[in-house]
Amino acid sequence: MASDFAHDLVALLPRLRRFARALAGAPDRADDLVQSACERALRARDTFQPGTRLDAWMFRILRNVWIDAARRSGARGGEHAGLDEVAEQAGWDGRDVTETRLMLAKTREAIAALPPESREVVVLVCVEELSYREAAEVLEVPVGTVMSRLSRARVKLAKALGQVQDEDVP
């Protein structure tokens, strides 16, 4: 029988997969990260403090796994489905959602193009909806660092999405 801890991890898998996908891009690579992070977490379960947030603890482990994997392979870049592929999927889906899908794909590409330090803070705050303090704990940096990285990343993202007019951009 699986332990409560493992059941809690399984219940978190959808969010861990999302976090990994946003960090690393390609689905198979992201799932490899999730799997390694879960295995690492199960080995280290005694260091988890009951009553604290398991999701934040898992994000920290997953991020470390990502950094370790990148160190081995030499890159922390995101790999994302190109726009053509997304358009194909939309057609396959048979629904008229191409425009929305293209916008989503454009956003994913813009996030993947961010430097890793910017991408991880955007993903923690905007995608996973952690507070600045929680994100700072996951990343093990001061809250001020989260604020400055996040605001630079958000401006970049807004520019990439055409939401910031040129005259507004510094």
Add this chain to the structure above:
Amino acid sequence: MSGRSVSDEALTAYADGELDAAEAARVREAVAADPALARRLAALREAREAARAAYAEVAREPVPAALIATVLAADGAAPPRRAANTNVRRTAAIAASVALVVGGMLGALLAPSPTRMAHPLDPLGPATPMLARALDAAASGQEVAFMGGMIRLLATYPTAQGPCRSFAVESATPVTALACREGDVWRTRIAVARPVTAGGFTPAAGEDPLLRELLDRISAGAPLDAETERRTIERGWR
């Protein structure tokens, strides 16, 4: 950057609700007095919403069975801190978040290949031809050969999205599963393995509580009676 009365950092933190009351009031006033600042704040808000939306659907995808199986298998390899104690809330959370639960040694049993997508009960792909034939043609109560063992069809449930069928895979680790027909293909929505414990507890061949939970969530109707089911099979599930 020159001349702007509120920094991007302060605007971003304001958009995220991270400023204290006094700072937030200062930003609010400045934004109200400056249309360019208001546009910039809107853009920062939209960037956040775009990022959230861009990955929202990933968290709704069914989790690959192989991933769940690996986590549960890794759990068995590590000593548990406390005894297993499944409660209803947790059960519901798991049923809502996963499409397939494979426990104990089942991963190795049903997925001898290291290829993830090759799992015959994988929720991401359509049912394998062998499983699809059984789901298409066998009446509930009937047994069909499957992967060196047997599948017993249990029941057929109507849902708004189409019919779903529960079935049991008989093997050393009994599995109960639910597959639903989407268009012309059957997809396994959930498969639950209940390893037979040393204590000799063998679950009844009926419905697993996790299947029940899923059936409730997709508002499945009462199981079809034998005659209705037979006609549905003859019509080719139209």
